Ligand code: BDR
């Protein structure tokens with residue numbers, strides 16, 4: 001197989017959009033086959049996110065429905081975990097009344113194993129896009145220490161590197177949901193790109209731009225339009241926003257078209273651990289390059305906004 005993606009995800013409203021970008025053909029986007037979709041507990045529990053993934057792939061049409069779905073970790077490696085039902089709805093998809101689709105079957109192989117198998121099958125050709133807590137990736141790394149060499153690239157949505165968190169005061173959701181896993185992953189993958197909450201805040205979309213992402217006639221656009229419009233009804237605050245943020249779609253954009261990154265820096269990143277303390281899930285950057293105990297990562301600073309408007313349209 002030529003280059004392919006493995007997507008690790010906890011769908012999730014913005015995950016659903018990112019999945020559509022990878023699975024919907026478009027003249028505006030490079031097409032990269034998806035070798036496997038792995039689920040991980042995050043925005044909601046593992047049963048709900050796995051059910052969401054299976055349903056979304058069924059709703060996104062024939063090509064998407066061929067993607068194998070692998071159930072992943074039901075909770076963090078250590079500590080209390082986190083969920084974000086207040087953002088994504090109790091079912092993770094905005095409390096949608098779903099219409100019947102032929103849901104994709106769940107594969108028996110667990111997520112961490114599937115990630116390793118994909119990487120071994122196509123060494124140097126798989127880009128891993130991690131859109132949820134990093135539990136599965138950390139487990140896979142423990143089972144296969146050569147994983148960093150086997151993967152072509154890793155793109156992670158996670159981290160708040162300037163002290164402004166979105167789940168706690170200073171921590172971003174995907175990292176604080178499993179800080180032990182995040183620290184392990186950030187310590188071991190030199191060709192990892194971090195699409196942070198800071199980069200997400202720097203790319204707000206107007207309501208019109210947001211709507212334009214789902215304005216088309218593809219099955220994915222129709223599905224996302226219904227999900228978003230339903231969310232407007234169930235959470236009136238969602239409808240009234242002056243702008244919309246799309247963290248996971250930005251990470252998917254970086255994975256599909258690295259040239260969308262117009263500025264990035266490389267530094268080491270560390271994750272704090274201490275449930276109940278202000279350090280829990282904090283991503284601390286070695287801005288002065290004072291340390292040498294882990295490889296530096298690429299931290300995205302700026303994205304090409306016009307290109308994003310093309311890439312996020314499904
Ligand atoms: C991340 O947290 C989740 O709620 C989103 O799906 C995204 O992956 C943003 O901090």
Ligand code: CA
Pocket residue numbers: 009010011012014015042043131132248
């Ligand atoms: Ca997510």
